[in-house]
Amino acid sequence: MRIASTKKIHAGTILAQTIYNENGVVLIKKGMRLTDKLLRRLLNNGITYIYIEDGTTPDIEVDQTIPDKLRLEATNMIKDTFIELKNAGLGQRSYILDKRSKELTNVVEQILSNIQENEKSLSLLADIFVSDNYVFQHSLNVTIYSLAIGVELNYSTKQLTEIGVGAMLHDIGKMFIDPAILQKPDKLSDEEFEIIKGHTQVGYDYLRKHQYMPTVISHCAYQHHERLDGSGYPRGIQGEEIHTYAKVIGIADVFDAVTSSRVYRDAMLPHEGLEILYAGAVNLFDKEMIEAFKRSVVAYPNGLTIELSDGRIGVVIRQNINLCDRPVVRILEESGKPVANPYEVNLERTVNVTVKDVLVD
Structure with missing residues (x-):
């Protein structure tokens, strides 16, 4: 799963994280294919970002902060x-x-x-x-x-x-x-x-x-x-x-x-x-x-697409404890082209590389 801007999502996208109301009632269930009506509902309820299913990040897990x-x-x-x-x-x-x-x-x-x-x-x-x-x-x-x-x-x-x-x-x-x-x-x-x-x-x-x-x-x-x-x-x-x-x-x-x-x-x-x-x-x-x-706190949550200082683009897949701005990233694109075999970069160990930008469009 990855994070996407609700305003940029197209109908047909699959929701990867269940959305509840304050009473615990499911509003939109994980796995549902989002329609234009559901997307408007999300925006009207102030949901700016959501997790969606993505073929390149099916194994990414999101840690629940509070049960x-x-x-x-x-x-x-x-x-x-x-x-x-x-x-x-x-x-x-x-x-x-x-x-x-x-x-x-x-x-x-x-x-x-x-x-x-x-x-x-x-x-x-x-x-x-x-x-x-x-x-x-x-x-x-x-x-x-x-x-x-x-x-x-x-x-x-x-x-x-x-x-x-x-x-x-x-x-x-x-x-x-x-x-x-x-x-x-x-x-x-x-x-x-x-x-x-x-x-x-x-x-x-x-x-x-x-x-x-x-x-x-x-x-x-x-x-x-x-x-x-x-x-x-x-x-x-x-x-x-x-x-x-x-x-x-x-x-x-x-x-x-x-x-x-x-x-x-x-x-x-x-x-x-x-x-x-x-x-x-x-x-x-x-x-x-x-x-x-x-x-x-986590500065760059799991599932967030980021651009590194050397131009590579990837998705955050894991966090390093007490290093909120140095996560582990799965590289999906370099030199402007998709990577045939995605690989990991641990920013805790790669000290000469930083996060340049966040991409949620």
């Missing part, structure tokens, strides 16, 4: 909790979080255990779930990425549990924002953007009222948009004034935001998301944390 059962359990936990909180409103203190704190912690511990037991780097590109609300899937993805950074930085179990719950609830304030503004497909006005920015204050004020939530959890909601140079919000604090957990969640938040499809733009590929983070290293984000994140 489907656990992902669905976590997503539904977040969804049910957030909706209950929204329905209860901000007017009075709700005991929903107090009641659900143990369940949230349990889900975080399961995700953490899965990450710690799996030595392979994370690639959520293969976990294709269609959700009615971006906030739910985003909250789960940010939790996964934040825990991966924390594991790489050798945080204690207590710290990892706290940062996991903090990441899961970091956007809780968005549930109290007008959906018409939150999901607006056009450019936000200055007034609307200020309303969106207010989710950090709303989330903080809400979470700090709950006795079973450590204070640091509310600061995750409050500070995850703060930046090292003071250019963030809501307070414009900088450097060591920002809580460590918020720095980690801020990195995971940006990466998932740019690598997820939104109503106003297509998703970027993982290597593009990493480039954005590196552009902000030192000034915006903690460099050590970004390095830890780089060791934790």
Whole structure:
């Protein structure tokens, strides 16, 4: 199988990875031949990239980052909790979080255990779930990425549990924002953007009222948009004034935001998301944390077609642990011509060759 841009796929292409909705119901099953109608359905649901069957890559496998059962359990936990909180409103203190704190912690511990037991780097590109609300899937993805950074930085179990719950609830304030503004497909006005920015204050004020939530959890909601140079919000604090957990969640938040499809733009590929983070290293984000994140995620997922610096073209077939940008590539074309007998190049060992470009058309 290989990765292809949904916009570039023609009718008749065979889907190689089942697509589910947020309740675990199969929307399009692996092995189906895609019609124009199904392709429009994928695009309308914000699916920018999918895995398709390909004669040159039938043996390529995609590692599942989080088991489907656990992902669905976590997503539904977040969804049910957030909706209950929204329905209860901000007017009075709700005991929903107090009641659900143990369940949230349990889900975080399961995700953490899965990450710690799996030595392979994370690639959520293969976990294709269609959700009615971006906030739910985003909250789960940010939790996964934040825990991966924390594991790489050798945080204690207590710290990892706290940062996991903090990441899961970091956007809780968005549930109290007008959906018409939150999901607006056009450019936000200055007034609307200020309303969106207010989710950090709303989330903080809400979470700090709950006795079973450590204070640091509310600061995750409050500070995850703060930046090292003071250019963030809501307070414009900088450097060591920002809580460590918020720095980690801020990195995971940006990466998932740019690598997820939104109503106003297509998703970027993982290597593009990493480039954005590196552009902000030192000034915006903690460099050590970004390095830890780089060791934790896959920049060039299995099945991605790439061009190497020497002009050869191939498909990523395997990853090298802790070397997200140096995968194993099956060469399919060189000097502009197809290779009669495809062969492998391990970029971990071939240090004079780098990835020049990604080809998904």
